[in-house]
Amino acid sequence: MGDWARGAADSGAPVTVERDPARVAAREELLRPEYHRHDPSLLQRVINWIGDQLGQLLDKLGGAAGDGWTGLIVFLALFALLGAALWWRLGRPGRTATTAGALFAADGPRSAAEHRAAAQRHAAAAEWSAAVREQMRALIRSLEERTLLNPRPGRTADEAAREAGRQLPEHAAALADAARLFDDIAFGDRTADRTAYQRLLELDERLRRTRPLLQVGAA
Incomplete structure (x- = not known):
């Protein structure tokens, strides 16, 4: 211990040692959400x-x-x-395994506004499963209309969420959760409720207010 530190200790003053800036920066970097996107739930x-x-x-x-x-x-x-x-x-034995199916039905394209209106009608009737399906479709169709996603027939909710997450990285985790919720309700045994519908509705509103991440080197 140096003379200054020894004198400070003798006087009763606390001796502080500066943190290693590199160590602090590394710890803060590892706390960023993108490093934990694929962690188990x-x-x-x-x-x-x-x-x-x-x-x-x-x-x-x-x-x-x-x-x-x-x-x-x-x-x-x-x-x-x-x-x-x-x-x-x-779930119960012998049930059909949950598989991810196409996000949109094959009855012709509908706009995001049409899907939102359908979701609202189902929600008003407390038909929460149908409301969740339509709200998720509205969310993805809105991203297609904003050219953040290229329209592609047969795309699953999970595929759409991954592609959209690259354009909107701050919402990548929420999009992945929304895709899992859609698959569980649309193709699994999970029962929807008002909370599930509200989650997708709020995410849709946030995405509509979010600007995409500019790609480096893009024209």
Whole structure:
């Protein structure tokens, strides 16, 4: 310790050491959302944690299961818990697997305004699944009308979200969530509600107020 630092310590004054600017800058850079765009969702992390815990318990009970009824009962209880978790996560056995289908129907192109009007009619009738589908279509059609997306028949919601996310990176995560919501409701077993519709409606409004990211070197 130098004379100045020793004198400061003797006097009772706090001695501060400046942070390494490079370390601080690196930590702040890693906190940016684009580095965590593909991180597992909270639900997936919870499921992974439960699976790890069950695996550890089964390993510990491997010997106890042969000692008597106690180990067998605990083993069966854990097996039932795992089955319930899989039922909740994947749905009832024998259901049709969720697949991503085309975003737009093949009954001819409709404008974003027409899709929004249809979504509003469904919402007024509390037909939330139909309202979510139409609102997502309005959102993507609006991006096509603004030339942020090239119209392409057969495009899925997930494909449209990825392409739009490159033009509007600050909304990439929200677009990906909206695409998953659309697929779960349109092609899966998820039930829509007012909250789901409101999420897409608010995202549509934000996107309409957002200007695209200018590409470097573009004319």
